[in-house]
Amino acid sequence: MFKVEYPTTQVIYGNDALEWLNNIKGKKVAIVTTKSLLKSKIVFQILGIVNADVIEGPKQHTPEEDVNKLREMLKGYDTVIGLGGGSIIDGIKLSFDGYYIAIPTTFSGAEHTRSGGSTIDGVKKSRLGKEANIVILDPRATLETPKWLLIASGVRAIDHSVEALYSKDATPFTDSLAIEGYKKLIKCLKDLDSIENRGLCQIGAWLSSLTMRYAKMGISHNFGYVFGPRFNIPHGVTSCISLPSAIKLNYEVAKHKLKEIENEGEPLYEFIDKFLKEIGARRRLSEFTTLDEALKYAEVFYQLVNNSGNPVKIDINTAKKFIEEVF
Secondary structure (H helix, E strand, O other): OOOOOOOOOOOEEEEHHHHHHHHHHOOOOEEEEEEHHOHHHHHHHHOOOOOOOOEEEOOOEEEEEHHHHHHHHHOOOOOOOOEEOOHHHHHHHHOOOOEEEEEHHHHHHHHHHHHHEEOOOOOOEEEOOOOEEEEEOOOOHOOOHHHHHHHHHHHHHHHHHHHHHOOOOOOOHHHHHHHHHHHHHHHOOOOOOOHHHHHHHHHHHHHHHHHHHOOOHHHHHHHHHHHHHHHHHOOHHHHHHHHHHHHHHHHHHHHHHHOOOOOOOOOOOHHHHHEEEEEEOOOOOHHHOHHHHHOHHHHHHHHHHHHOOOOOOOHHHHHHHHHHHHH
C-alpha cells in the first residue's frame, strides 16, 4: 500500500505565464533576487506589472546567516516574489511565512518542494519551510541566466530523477515522475537556444523535483551537500561531478530500475558520462580543491550517505574511493 499527499501549490506555466502577476493588487510586495539580477530585464519586466521593493537575497548555498538576515528584511511584507535559483527560493521558504510566489530562473526545481537547504557549519542541511503558494514557470525568466549555470541546474534535475528512481523510498508514483522528467530533460538540454526547449526543461525539472517530496535522494546529492558549500562549487555543478560515479556505485542493486531510462546495451553511468561531455557539463572535483583537502570530509560524507535514500550502504573506505574517483 502506498500513500501520496498532494502539494497545495498552484503552478502557472508556459509562455506568458508571468502575466499572472497582474492578479497582485494592493499589497506590500518584495522581490527577492540574486545580486546578478538586481538590475536585470526580468526584474524591470516584473516591476512593470507589480509595484514592489527589490531586495538582494541569499548567496550561493544559502548560508544560514543570510537566511536570518532575510527574515528581518521581510518583516512587514505580506507578499514576496522569489526570482532566482535554489538559493533564493530556499532562502524565502526558510525565512517568510506570508504569500509566496516563486519564479525560478534555473532548472534546480527548489520551487516544487517544501524543504529548504541552508549551509550550517559548512554542510548543506535541509529542513521544512513555507512552500510557495504560486510557482510561475515562464521560459522568459531563464533568458538572463548564464548558459553554463542553466545547463548545470538541468543536470541537477536529472540527478533528482535518477536518485529518485533508485531511492530506498521509491514508489510507482515517484518512478513515473522520475522517468518522464528524465526523458524531457535529456531531450531539452541539448538545445537551450530554443525557448520551447527551455519551457520543456521547466516541465522536466518540475516532474523530477516533485519526487523529492516523497523519496530521499542518495550519494550524488550528499556529495553536493558536503563538498558544494565547502569548496564553493555551484549547486548544479556538484551533480556534473558526482552523478556518473553515483550511478556506477549503485548500479548492481539498481539496474532493474534504471533499465527504464537506459539505452539498450549501454549502462546508464556510461551514457550520462558521455551526455555531460556532449553538453559541455562534465566536471571534476580537482577543479575546485586538492585531493588531500577533499579527503578530510570523507567521514561526514559517508555518515550522510548512510542516512539518505541511497540503496547501498557504504563504509569510510568506499567514501574515500568515491572522492578519489570523482577527483
